[in-house]
Amino acid sequence: MPARTRNDTGGDDGDGVVIGLEIHVQLNKLHSKLFCSCGLDYHNAPPNTHTCPVCLGLPGSLPVLNKSAVQNAIKVAIALNCEILPQTQFYRKNYYYPDLPKGFQTTQYDYPISTDGYLTIEDDQGHGTRRVRINRVHMEEDPGRLVHEGSIDRSKFTLIDYNRAGVPLLEIVTEPDLRSPKEARRFLNKLRNLLEYLDVSDGDLDGALRVDANISLAGGARAEVKNISSYKGAERALSFEIVRQRNVLRRGETVVQETRHFDELRGVTVSLRTKETEHDYRYFPEPDLVPMMVTDWVPDIRKTLPELPDAQRARFLKVYGITENHATSLTIDPRLAQFFEDVASEIDPKTSASWIVDVLSGELNYRDLRVDAFKASDMIEILKLFLDGVITERGAVTIIRTILDEGGTPAEIVSKKELAKVEDDVVASAVDEVLAECGDAVADYRSGETKALNYLVGQVMKKTRGRVDPPDARMRLLEKL
Ligand code: ZN
Ligand code: MN
Secondary structure, three states: OOOOOOOOOOOOOOOOEEEEEEEEEEEOOEEEOOOOOOOOOOOOOOOOOOOOOOOOOOOOOOOOOOOOHHHHHHHHHHHHOOOOOOOOOOEEEEEEOOOOOOOEEEEEEOOOOEEEEEEEEEEEOOOOOOEEEEEEEEEEEEEEEEEEOOOOOOOOOEEEEEEHOEEEEEEEEEEEOOOHEEEEEEHEEEEEHHHHOOOOOOOOOOOOOEEEEEEEOOOOEEEEEEEEOHHHHHHHHHHHHHHHHHHHHHOOOOOOOOEEEEEEOEEEEEEEEEEEHHHHHEEEEEEOOOEEEHHHHHHHHHHOOOOOHHHHHHHHHHHHHOHHHHHHHOOOHHHHHHHHHHHOHHHHHHHHHHHHHHHHHHHHHHHHOOHOOOOOOHHHHHHHHHHOOOOOOOHHHHHHHHHHHHHHOHHHHHHHOOOOOOOOOHHHHHHHHHHHHOOHHHHHHHHHHHHHHHHHHHHHHHHHOOOOOHHHHHHHHHOOO
């Protein structure tokens, strides 16, 4: 067995790390909340403007279930290989907290909409896959949003915004199948990718995805870290917890079962309260909503599912013959995948993949832009100019950057920036001039100093202002040396 490197940044180095996740996903692409007609377009609205008697829990108001939310929940459940239960039902989870105007959260308990699924992720070594089992996916309403002045454990006052109260949520609960913070992050990335393809949740919106993590080490109780608001945060919080629990155990003390809060700024978890047990919530069936029988809907909903990332990746490998890395990068975002297919319909797929992943994506990331900022038709035009020998590789990159920074069409930019490759005789005379001017370098090369050639190529590039391909310049120089 290979020796293990011991590192304190988390990971299973023999402490028996066990991680389970509970992910809350907002179904925020719908028009309205889960039980009322208040809109979900509240992100730029003043606090408490998207509310009504139902989501404020006023006496006498009655919930009406949003059918589209149920359909989206079923979509996610199918994509996570879950079983849809023949009869499903809402419950009241009772607890008093100011973010919960009714005094209870309408959620699911016994008879959740779906159970027993899995999501496949790559293993830590990166050359295999393994299944992370999903215990259940259930529906519930989002509580309001509490805004603590300062940090949560030392806050002078708290503000409440009920715009978020009643937003449809899915709670996705995994089995404790994850073994390291890295693996947890990989799982979360994969899940987010899936939700993007299903077009049910915009993960960029504030609060769209929140993670609670259960984590324990062999010999200790588990701690629950609540409301981690980013995937990177999840990895950091878990790494911190592993070190904290390991140190507690090393001192011969016991890890207590408790709920902890992750302080994103300080990168630490702090104790909130000892964990309530389930019976504290006094769950009981919601008397204002009838049980649902939705298995009849499943076949039709299944038909509406798009091609999912794993299947698409496999198809890209098979149909286009591109590399595994390119296929993986292209299927991180359904829009990028579509962009690739548009370009590959006119340009050699391997060339398309390489320019999109290795060049365009980098330029987009650098500018914090999405692929929507670039037209597939422009990419096709640029690659045609390059493949026809009208512009150099460097010229093609210049056009991409110019479009992103200043706009314009490829043809306009070629003429404005004089990117068309220079004529053969111009290259030939540039080569002659360089050979005449750089006697030292020529002598170095002839005495076996092969690196001098690079210098000479650079001089030809400089004289032609980059409008010659370096291999072409190199070849012409070699002919004369
Ligand atoms: Zn409402
Ligand atoms: Mn929940």
